Amino acid sequence: MKLKTAKTLVVSIPRLEPHRPPVGPAIIANCIKQAGFPVDAVDLNIKFFRYLNDNKMYYAFDQAFDGIRSLTLSEYKNIIRFLSMHYKPTVVNVDFVAISVFGPGSRLFSHILCRYTRKHFSTVKIILGGTGVSGINDDKKHFGQHMLEQQLCDFYIMGDGEKSIVKLLEGNITYPGINNDKYEQLIELDSLPWPDYSFYNLDEYDYLEDNKEVFVVASRGCVRHCTYCTIQRYWPKFKFRSGDNIANELISHYEKHGIRNFYFADSLINGSQTAFYDMCKILARYNQQHDAGFNWNAQFIFKRKHQISNEYFDIMAEAGAKRLYVGIETGSDKIRWEMDKKFTNDDITYHLENFNRTGMSVFFLMLTGYLTETLEDHQETLDMFSRWQYYVATGTIAGIDIGTTLIIQQGAPVATMINSHRIDFLPVLHNNEFKRANSKIMWTSELNPSLTILERMRRRIEVHNQAIKYNWPILSGEDQLLYIKQILLEYQKVNKKLT
Amino acid sequence: MVELKISTIGYYCNDWPVLKITSNNVTIFQEPIVNKQKIIINLDPSPNELNEITIGMVGKCFGKKGVWDTKIHKSEIVEDKFIKIRSVFLDDVSVKDLLPMNPYTVILTDEQTVKNTPAKIVSDGIIGFNGYFCIPYKLPLYNYLINAKFKTNNGSVKSCFSNHENFFNYTPQLRLIKEINNLINEIKNSEDISSKHT
Numbered sequence: 001m002k003l004k005t006a007k008t009l010v011v012s013i014p015r016l017e018p019h020r021p022p023v024g025p026a027i028i029a030n031c032i033k034q035a036g037f038p039v040d041a042v043d044l045n046i047k048f049f050r051y052l053n054d055n056k057m058y059y060a061f062d063q064a065f066d067g068i069r070s071l072t073l074s075e076y077k078n079i080i081r082f083l084s085m086h087y088k089p090t091v092v093n094v095d096f097v098a099i100s101v102f103g104p105g106s107r108l109f110s111h112i113l114c115r116y117t118r119k120h121f122s123t124v125k126i127i128l129g130g131t132g133v134s135g136i137n138d139d140k141k142h143f144g145q146h147m148l149e150q151q152l153c154d155f156y157i158m159g160d161g162e163k164s165i166v167k168l169l170e171g172n173i174t175y176p177g178i179n180n181d182k183y184e185q186l187i188e189l190d191s192l193p194w195p196d197y198s199f200y201n202l203d204e205y206d207y208l209e210d211n212k213e214v215f216v217v218a219s220r221g222c223v224r225h226c227t228y229c230t231i232q233r234y235w236p237k238f239k240f241r242s243g244d245n246i247a248n249e250l251i252s253h254y255e256k257h258g259i260r261n262f263y264f265a266d267s268l269i270n271g272s273q274t275a276f277y278d279m280c281k282i283l284a285r286y287n288q289q290h291d292a293g294f295n296w297n298a299q300f301i302f303k304r305k306h307q308i309s310n311e312y313f314d315i316m317a318e319a320g321a322k323r324l325y326v327g328i329e330t331g332s333d334k335i336r337w338e339m340d341k342k343f344t345n346d347d348i349t350y351h352l353e354n355f356n357r358t359g360m361s362v363f364f365l366m367l368t369g370y371l372t373e374t375l376e377d378h379q380e381t382l383d384m385f386s387r388w389q390y391y392v393a394t395g396t397i398a399g400i401d402i403g404t405t406l407i408i409q410q411g412a413p414v415a416t417m418i419n420s421h422r423i424d425f426l427p428v429l430h431n432n433e434f435k436r437a438n439s440k441i442m443w444t445s446e447l448n449p450s451l452t453i454l455e456r457m458r459r460r461i462e463v464h465n466q467a468i469k470y471n472w473p474i475l476s477g478e479d480q481l482l483y484i485k486q487i488l489l490e491y492q493k494v495n496k497k498l499t
Numbered sequence: 500m501v502e503l504k505i506s507t508i509g510y511y512c513n514d515w516p517v518l519k520i521t522s523n524n525v526t527i528f529q530e531p532i533v534n535k536q537k538i539i540i541n542l543d544p545s546p547n548e549l550n551e552i553t554i555g556m557v558g559k560c561f562g563k564k565g566v567w568d569t570k571i572h573k574s575e576i577v578e579d580k581f582i583k584i585r586s587v588f589l590d591d592v593s594v595k596d597l598l599p600m601n602p603y604t605v606i607l608t609d610e611q612t613v614k615n616t617p618a619k620i621v622s623d624g625i626i627g628f629n630g631y632f633c634i635p636y637k638l639p640l641y642n643y644l645i646n647a648k649f650k651t652n653n654g655s656v657k658s659c660f661s662n663h664e665n666f667f668n669y670t671p672q673l674r675l676i677k678e679i680n681n682l683i684n685e686i687k688n689s690e691d692i693s694s695k696h697t
Contacts, residue, residue: 393592393641395649399666454686461679468673471645473666481675488682495686499693 006095006169008032008127010041010199011087013113015065015105018049018058018206023215023265024130025100026195028161034193035166040090041199044113047086050204052078065105068486079109083116091117096125098165099153101132107143114152127168129157131234134181142181159183159234160220162192189220189241194249202257211295213261214253218246218279223271224301225413226327227339228367231267233411238271243278250283254292260320264298269324271301277315284318294320300362302326302343305350310357317358323398324355327365331384332377335370340413345384352391361398362391363475368463369405369456371414371421372448378459385470392472400467401475404483405460407441422446426453426494441487442494453491457484501542501640503552504588507532512568512580517558519631523550529557532582546638555603555631556582562610584624589636592644598632599623600647605630 010029012022025041032039052058064071071079091097097117101110114126133144133156141149144156157164159177163186167175177183186192195215202212221235253259270276287294298321330336333344355362368381391397408414408423417423426442442453464481467474509516509532520528522542544550559580560566568580587595602619605611605628616628626632637643650667 389641389645390591393644393648454683454690457679458683461676461683464672465676468669468676471642471667473645473649474669474672475666477672478665478668478675481672481679485675485679485682488679488686492682492686492689495690499689 005038007038007040007093008096008098008165008169009090009094010039010098010100011113012041012043012045012100012102013106013109014045014048015062015109016045016102018046019208020205020213020215020263021046021197021200021202022100022102023195023217024102024161025098026197026199027193027217028098028100028129028165029199030193030196031162031166032169033196035169037166037169040094042087042090043200043204044083044087044109046200046204046206048079048082049206051082051086062105065108067104067108068483071108076112079112080116083113087113087116088120091121091124094121094124096127096169097121098127098129101128101130101143103130103132104143106130106132111147111152114147118152125155126153127155127157127165128153129161129165134158134234144179148179155179157183160186162186185220185235185237185239187237187239189239190245194252197253197257197259202259207261209261211261212257212259213263214257214259215265216246216249216253216262216296217265218269218275219266219271221271222267224268224342225340227413227417228370228406228409229413230409230411240272240275243275243280244282246275246279247282247286250294250296251286251292254294260293260295262294262296262320264296267299268301269298270303273303273307277312280315280319280321283320284315287318287320292320295322296320297323298325300324300326301341302328302347302351304343305347310354313354313358313360317360321360323361323363325363325365326351327367329365329367330370330373330377331381332373333380335373335377338372339367339370345387349388352388352396356391356394356396361396363398364400366400366402366463367406368403368460369451371406371417371423371445371451373451373459374448375450378462381463382466385466385472389470389472392470397472399473399475402460402464402467402477402480404480404487405441405456406443408443409440421448426491427498442491454488457488460484501544501636501638502588502590503538503540503542504586504591505538505554506535506585506587507538508535508583508585509533510579510581510583512570512578513560513566514568514580516556516568516580516582516626518582518626519553519555519557521551521553521631535585544636544638544640548637550636550638552634552636553631554584554587554626554634555606556626556629559608559629561608563608579627582626584626584632587624587634589634589644590640592641594634594644594648595624597634597647601633601635603628603630603632 010025012025016022022043029039029041049058061075063069064075099110099113101107110128117124117126128144128147134142144158147153148156155168155173155178157177158181164175164177168178197214207213219238219240221238222231223238250262283294286292328348329339329341388397423443423445444452507518515531515533517529518532519526527540528538560568569576570578584595586593599621602621605616605618605620607616608629
């Protein structure tokens, strides 16, 4: 095979949101194109969404993709039927199929797709990439390694894929991150190609509002080191694009496709205060001059109130900031500080007031049942629902994701506290035998003995009840309660077996 | 106490328009609005019943003794007596967006007839006829306003990630909460029993 003429098909798969075209594959496809290789891209996620033509049926797959239940035989057959109709015809004169494994929820589908590709296109080389490739299983092996060992892929790429994919196509298969976890984080982001959404049919997506919306990636990593978060496992350093580079990308999508709605896929949009402010200034000016009507949503971090002025909020609003997703996690200043979030309830009120004034809204992301949480801390979380209800009534607080309680994940700083906090994990039952270390949500700490698994779930439910009492809009409330119930049933089963 | 705050502009024709505000059928304000005017009134709502505020105009003439408070020249309105509601707040929460949800009730006056005047007008704050907007509310106020302003019909499955439609669909959540609380109690009881045995 002459690599320089090798054609690649970049494939996006479920589980992804169907509301916007996939950004990572749109960047990767453009990198390949810019390097002079023939390339095409297909979004099997949106095709699957349209193929099923039934939202309930589409979302019912989530539980199987998330490993909560097994795929039924009829669901499996349906996927195979779908692949023969919508994937098979796209693999024409293709030498490489590059599959984007977005996260753990994409692994099942990627497994099926790889098997299907092997069966029907035996000469096609399969490349896996995306954060789902690097998740560590119980046996300390990455998903990519598993797939390689099972000969279900030929290459897996870990870490940022922009350079690696091109090196791979050029024949350099020993480049850092290809079939190993020694990848190097990309430092200079301004020189990377922007996502090219021309590969996708933008009319196919299930946009949340009337206008088309696309993702933008402005940075990688995070400036904070929140103790429960695993982001640093993927991106140890916080790297960001310059403000004018980001703003110019938005303007380019607007001028090319008429897109004015954007969703920043970053862990946080304001990690670099300077780049963020520069971006806002350029977008605000463009908005004013061209009446572009930009609207964008992003994850955001609250700062100490003395660090930001009122003008900061004004320029954000003028630039088109609409909804910001913020991990406030808890109502307790003490716990939030121990999580390394570095802002207080007073700072939250300051932000809410300014968001209210400038017409922006915020979405709270929560994490209850932290390692050191006491009943007093829990009470402070309950208190926040009445304290900030006014901002729900004004529409400034647009929603809350209460989360599922603390999960001790490998790669998160909290995992390094297992010894110091004398954390023990409840064994789980697998084929009627106990298996340890898989129950990352079912932990206890000897330093906080009153926070038993049962007590943690009780508090989680109490928080949910409080949110309902004060009429807060709850994201995925039913799904999360089902998950809590499932955890409790598992706990009950193990407990019975132990006693 | 609930604070009602209204910002209005009166437009002159023969005279300034008169704004009338009632709370639970009691008139609490009835005065001419001269240019821009802000009105702040403390309401004393019933804690358990549905309360009602009306905001409207009285006294506009539609031909009474030959007086018209709308002047027309060559088929164009050149002067009109009307009131513009710029903002309405209840305890600092804007309820102006609720005005179009409850159409303005027109009280026919003088030579107005059902044939030439609509009985209800969907308006976002312009008051050109005698009549009133009605704003109902209950206590706790914020709970009521959140429902009135943001709660949409349930049933649509837009997305499990960003399902705005189901944000306030508490019924299945409350059912699950009950089930989970029962489960927690059941596990607790069995733990208590087994700890007594050991």
